[in-house]
Amino acid sequence: MKPKVAFFDFAGCEGDQLQVANLEEDLLTLLGQVEVVSFREIMKEHNEDYDIAFIEGSCTRLQDEDRLKQIRKNAKIVVAIGSCATIGGINALKNYKNLDEVRQIVYGESARLFDTYAARPIDAIIPVDAYVHGCPIDRNEFLQVVKSLLLGKKPEVPNYPVCVECKKNENICAFDRGQFCVGPVTRAGCNSCCINEGTICWGCRGLIDNPNENSQKEILIKYGLTVDDAIGKFKLYFGWQEGKR
Amino acid sequence: MKIISKDEFSNFVDALIKDEKWNVIGVKAKGDKFAFGPLENANELRLDYDVTLLPPKKYFFPQRETLFTYNLADGSSAKNPETKPSVIIGVHPYDIVALFHMDEIFRDTKSDPHYFEKRNSTVIIGVNMQKMSKWNFAPYMGCAIVDYGYDLMLTDLGNRYAISVGSQKGGELLSKYAKNVNSALARDIQLVGQKKREIMNMSQQKFDFSTEMIPELLKETYEESGFWEKHAEKCLACGSCVLVCPTCYCFDVKDNPDLALEQVERIRTWDGCLLEDFAKIASGENFRPTRPTRYRHRYFKKGKYLFDRFGFISCVGCGRCSSNCLPNIANPVELFNDMYHEIHSKGVKVSPAQTPEVNIQTEGNIDYVPRLATIINKTVMTPNETLFEIKMDDGSELGHKPGQFAEISVFGIGEAPISISSPPTKKGSFEICVRKVGNVTNKLHTLKVGDKVGVRGPFGNGFDVDALKGKDLLFVAGGLGIAPLRSLFNYVVDKRKEFGHVVLLYGCKEPRELLFSKEMEELARRPDVEFKATVNWCPDGESWGGNIGVITTLIPQVSFDPDKIYAIVCGPPVMYKYVIADLKARKVPDDHIIVSLERRMKCGVGKCGHCQINQIYVCKDGPVFNYSKIKGVPEAL
The missing domain is CATH 2.40.30.10 (Translation factors)
Structure with a gap:
C-alpha cells in the first residue's frame, strides 16, 4: 500500500509546496510511490486520513497550535518543509520587535482583530520526525527525504556548514568576491546552490549544531561589515535559533 | 629535453582534444582564480596560473563517486562502466608530489581500485610554476620542483616550452600528437635550470626553522592544550582547509537509491576530520568532539602520523588551506613557526626527525562490493x-x-x-x-x-587465540560489549581443555537488558567456568537475585593469580579506565590486559579516516588491542 501524504501550510509563502508541485517528471515517479490525499496547491480534494504530513510555514499565533497538534495526531510521520517550518524562517524577524508594533505595521487600524505571537518553527509545538530545510526547499533534497521515509530510514541532514559543499563545487569564496556570506555557520544540504550561482549564503537552512558564531561575526566585520550589519546577517534567518541559545 | 614553440604546443593540445579517445583537462581561468576543467580548445589553457581552487586530486578521488550500483530488491550489483583515459595539462610540481602521497595511502595494505584505475589511465603534463600564490611554501617542503611523477613537464621559456619527458607514455603522446618538436639546445637546458632556481626563491612565506623538525615539534606539543585552544579559537570547523588539501583523503560512504526504489548507488564523498561529526558513532558518542582536538588531529595527521608510517610529511606547501581559511588560522607556516618559538622559549631542544623505517605492502584490492x-x-x-x-x-x-x-x-x-x-x-x-x-x-x-x-x-585484528591457550582468562563485558567477547568466550568454552581457569564478569544497566540470558543460565551451571553477573540497578517490577552495582564491583569477588591471568575487556567507552585501574590495582601486568574498542569504522580497510585514534586505525590495527600497546595513545581510552 502506498503511504498517504498530505501537505499543510501555516505562516509562509507556500513556496516550498510550489517546489514540490514543480517536480516535473519526478512528480510522476513520486506519485507511483505515494498517494497524495491533500495538497491545496494542486488539488481540490482533502482527506484527514494520511500517514505522512508535510508542513510548511511557521507558527505565529496561539490558535495555530491546535491545528498542528491535530495534524500530529493524524499523521504517523511529520515532516517540516522550508525554513519557516524548520527554523522559524524570516517570520522570526518580527521577534526582534515589539509585537503590538508589528501588528500595527501589518494590519494598521484592524490590528486589534489579529492575534500574533513570536514566530517559531513547528517543532516548538509538536515533535517533528524529519526536516527539509531551505527557503525555498531544494527539490532534490525533498526527494531524498521522501525516499528515506519510504525505506524506513531517518533522513540524514548534514551537520556541517555550507562551506563543505561550496568547496567541493570549487566555487570562489563569496568573501573573495567582496561579498558577505554566512555559509560557514549554516547547515549544508543545499549543495551550496546560491553560491554556485554567484551570490551568497543567507543562512536559510539555519545554524549547524555548534556554530562558532563569534568567529563568523568577526570575519564579517574584518571583511568590512559594520557590527550592526553583521548582527543583521544573523537575524535574517537565525532569529529563533539565536533566541534559544 | 625537447623544445616546442607555443603555437605548436597549442596545436598539440587541440589535436588531443580532437581525438575523442581522451578527456583533455587543463587549467582554466575561473573569475580571477583558476581551476582544472575539461578543455574545449587550447586557448582556454592558462599555464601562467598561480594555484587552482581544488587540486587535480578530484580526477582520481572525486568529490562524489559511485563505488558500485546494486539492485535494491536482491542486492545484486552491476559493474561500473570503464573510465575514459585522461590527459591533465598544467599540474604544478607540488600537486604531482601530492599525488604520490595519495598513491601511497591508497595502496597501503590493500589497493583502492577506484583510485588506481583512474590514476593508471591518466597522463600528467606538468608545468613549472611561473607564478606562485602568496601562501605557497612548496620550496620549504621540497615540492617546488620535481624530476619524477610526470609524463611530460613543461617549462615556459617565453615563446616556447622546454619539455622533459618523464615516461614512455608521455613520449608517445608527444610523438603522436605534436609536430615540430626539437631537441633542446644547451641554452634552453641552462634556462630551465635558471627558472628552477628562481622558483626555489619565489615563496613569500618563511619558516624560521628546518621543516624536518616538524614531526618532533608536534610530539612536544601534543599535550599543550592551551596552544591548540589558542590556535583553534576562531576555527569554524567548516572543513575548508581539508577539502581543498591535495593530500587529504578521508571519505564517507553512503547509499543513494533512485526514486523508483529499484537501483541504489553506493557513493563515496569527501569528508574531513575537522567536521564535527567526523568521529561520531551511531549511538551518539563523539570521539573527537571539540574544535581544538580536531584541529590538532589534522596537523598531527599531516606532520606526525603519516610521517611515522610513510616517511613523508603529508604537506606539499601549496598553501590552499591558508588561502581558504576565513579566520586565517590554517597557515601551517604560521602555526609551526609559533610552535617552534614556543617550544624553543621553554628551552626544549628539538632536532630533525629521524626518517622512520617504511614498509608498505599491498595485498590485493579492496572489495567495496x-x-x-x-x-x-x-x-x-x-x-x-x-x-x-x-x-x-x-x-x-x-x-x-x-x-x-x-x-x-x-x-x-x-x-x-x-x-x-x-x-x-x-x-x-x-x-x-x-x-x-x-x-x-x-x-x-x-x-x-x-x-x-x-x-x-x-x-580487523582479532584476539590472538594461540597466545591465550593454556592461560587463565578473565572476561569483563559491559552491556553490548558481550557481543564481540562472545566470539572468543564461546570459542574458549568449545575448546575448554585448551585453556586454564575461565571467569566471565558481565554487567548491564538493569535485568531486562541482559543479553544471551539463556546461555548465561547454562553457564552458571557449568563447573568449569566461573560466571558472575551484575546490574547497575533493579527497577521495581523487575527481579534480580545477583549482584547490584557497576561492573567493577564484581572484580573484588573473584580471585586470580595476576601473573597468570589475561583480562579481556569490552564495554561502553566510559568503562575501560575504571576496569583497567582496578585490574592494575590487582597487579595484573599491562600486557595481560586486552581490550576491544569501538569507533566509527566506515570503510573497514584503513582508508576513510573515521576510526582513527591518533596514529592507529581501529578497523585495521584493532578493534582488539593489547593494553600495553595503546596505553600511551591518548585518544584510545
Missing part, C-alpha cells in the same frame, strides 16, 4: 537487541577470528560495522548481536528470516 548473505535465524533478546544468524549465499564460511567485525549492508540504507558474536568453531553460519542505534541497525531489525543482507569482511 559486499557478498550476499541470508538471515537464517533471528532471536529477539531485548526490545533493542536481536541476535541474527547469517549464512553466506555462496556456502562459504565467513572465516573470521574471534574479535573481528564485518561491514553489514542493509540494502537501500547503507553499511555499518558490526562485531561478530559467534566463535569460528560454529560452522556454516555466523551470528551478530545488533542494537538498534542508527539507520542501518534499525532497518536490520525489521528484516525477516530469509531476507538478504550484504557482508564485507571479516575485518
Whole structure:
C-alpha cells in the first residue's frame, strides 16, 4: 500500500509546496510511490486520513497550535518543509520587535482583530520526525527525504556548514568576491546552490549544531561589515535559533 | 629535453582534444582564480596560473563517486562502466608530489581500485610554476620542483616550452600528437635550470626553522592544550582547509537509491576530520568532539602520523588551506613557526626527525562490493537487541577470528560495522548481536528470516587465540560489549581443555537488558567456568537475585593469580579506565590486559579516516588491542 501524504501550510509563502508541485517528471515517479490525499496547491480534494504530513510555514499565533497538534495526531510521520517550518524562517524577524508594533505595521487600524505571537518553527509545538530545510526547499533534497521515509530510514541532514559543499563545487569564496556570506555557520544540504550561482549564503537552512558564531561575526566585520550589519546577517534567518541559545 | 614553440604546443593540445579517445583537462581561468576543467580548445589553457581552487586530486578521488550500483530488491550489483583515459595539462610540481602521497595511502595494505584505475589511465603534463600564490611554501617542503611523477613537464621559456619527458607514455603522446618538436639546445637546458632556481626563491612565506623538525615539534606539543585552544579559537570547523588539501583523503560512504526504489548507488564523498561529526558513532558518542582536538588531529595527521608510517610529511606547501581559511588560522607556516618559538622559549631542544623505517605492502584490492548473505535465524533478546544468524549465499564460511567485525549492508540504507558474536568453531553460519542505534541497525531489525543482507569482511585484528591457550582468562563485558567477547568466550568454552581457569564478569544497566540470558543460565551451571553477573540497578517490577552495582564491583569477588591471568575487556567507552585501574590495582601486568574498542569504522580497510585514534586505525590495527600497546595513545581510552 502506498503511504498517504498530505501537505499543510501555516505562516509562509507556500513556496516550498510550489517546489514540490514543480517536480516535473519526478512528480510522476513520486506519485507511483505515494498517494497524495491533500495538497491545496494542486488539488481540490482533502482527506484527514494520511500517514505522512508535510508542513510548511511557521507558527505565529496561539490558535495555530491546535491545528498542528491535530495534524500530529493524524499523521504517523511529520515532516517540516522550508525554513519557516524548520527554523522559524524570516517570520522570526518580527521577534526582534515589539509585537503590538508589528501588528500595527501589518494590519494598521484592524490590528486589534489579529492575534500574533513570536514566530517559531513547528517543532516548538509538536515533535517533528524529519526536516527539509531551505527557503525555498531544494527539490532534490525533498526527494531524498521522501525516499528515506519510504525505506524506513531517518533522513540524514548534514551537520556541517555550507562551506563543505561550496568547496567541493570549487566555487570562489563569496568573501573573495567582496561579498558577505554566512555559509560557514549554516547547515549544508543545499549543495551550496546560491553560491554556485554567484551570490551568497543567507543562512536559510539555519545554524549547524555548534556554530562558532563569534568567529563568523568577526570575519564579517574584518571583511568590512559594520557590527550592526553583521548582527543583521544573523537575524535574517537565525532569529529563533539565536533566541534559544 | 625537447623544445616546442607555443603555437605548436597549442596545436598539440587541440589535436588531443580532437581525438575523442581522451578527456583533455587543463587549467582554466575561473573569475580571477583558476581551476582544472575539461578543455574545449587550447586557448582556454592558462599555464601562467598561480594555484587552482581544488587540486587535480578530484580526477582520481572525486568529490562524489559511485563505488558500485546494486539492485535494491536482491542486492545484486552491476559493474561500473570503464573510465575514459585522461590527459591533465598544467599540474604544478607540488600537486604531482601530492599525488604520490595519495598513491601511497591508497595502496597501503590493500589497493583502492577506484583510485588506481583512474590514476593508471591518466597522463600528467606538468608545468613549472611561473607564478606562485602568496601562501605557497612548496620550496620549504621540497615540492617546488620535481624530476619524477610526470609524463611530460613543461617549462615556459617565453615563446616556447622546454619539455622533459618523464615516461614512455608521455613520449608517445608527444610523438603522436605534436609536430615540430626539437631537441633542446644547451641554452634552453641552462634556462630551465635558471627558472628552477628562481622558483626555489619565489615563496613569500618563511619558516624560521628546518621543516624536518616538524614531526618532533608536534610530539612536544601534543599535550599543550592551551596552544591548540589558542590556535583553534576562531576555527569554524567548516572543513575548508581539508577539502581543498591535495593530500587529504578521508571519505564517507553512503547509499543513494533512485526514486523508483529499484537501483541504489553506493557513493563515496569527501569528508574531513575537522567536521564535527567526523568521529561520531551511531549511538551518539563523539570521539573527537571539540574544535581544538580536531584541529590538532589534522596537523598531527599531516606532520606526525603519516610521517611515522610513510616517511613523508603529508604537506606539499601549496598553501590552499591558508588561502581558504576565513579566520586565517590554517597557515601551517604560521602555526609551526609559533610552535617552534614556543617550544624553543621553554628551552626544549628539538632536532630533525629521524626518517622512520617504511614498509608498505599491498595485498590485493579492496572489495567495496559486499557478498550476499541470508538471515537464517533471528532471536529477539531485548526490545533493542536481536541476535541474527547469517549464512553466506555462496556456502562459504565467513572465516573470521574471534574479535573481528564485518561491514553489514542493509540494502537501500547503507553499511555499518558490526562485531561478530559467534566463535569460528560454529560452522556454516555466523551470528551478530545488533542494537538498534542508527539507520542501518534499525532497518536490520525489521528484516525477516530469509531476507538478504550484504557482508564485507571479516575485518580487523582479532584476539590472538594461540597466545591465550593454556592461560587463565578473565572476561569483563559491559552491556553490548558481550557481543564481540562472545566470539572468543564461546570459542574458549568449545575448546575448554585448551585453556586454564575461565571467569566471565558481565554487567548491564538493569535485568531486562541482559543479553544471551539463556546461555548465561547454562553457564552458571557449568563447573568449569566461573560466571558472575551484575546490574547497575533493579527497577521495581523487575527481579534480580545477583549482584547490584557497576561492573567493577564484581572484580573484588573473584580471585586470580595476576601473573597468570589475561583480562579481556569490552564495554561502553566510559568503562575501560575504571576496569583497567582496578585490574592494575590487582597487579595484573599491562600486557595481560586486552581490550576491544569501538569507533566509527566506515570503510573497514584503513582508508576513510573515521576510526582513527591518533596514529592507529581501529578497523585495521584493532578493534582488539593489547593494553600495553595503546596505553600511551591518548585518544584510545
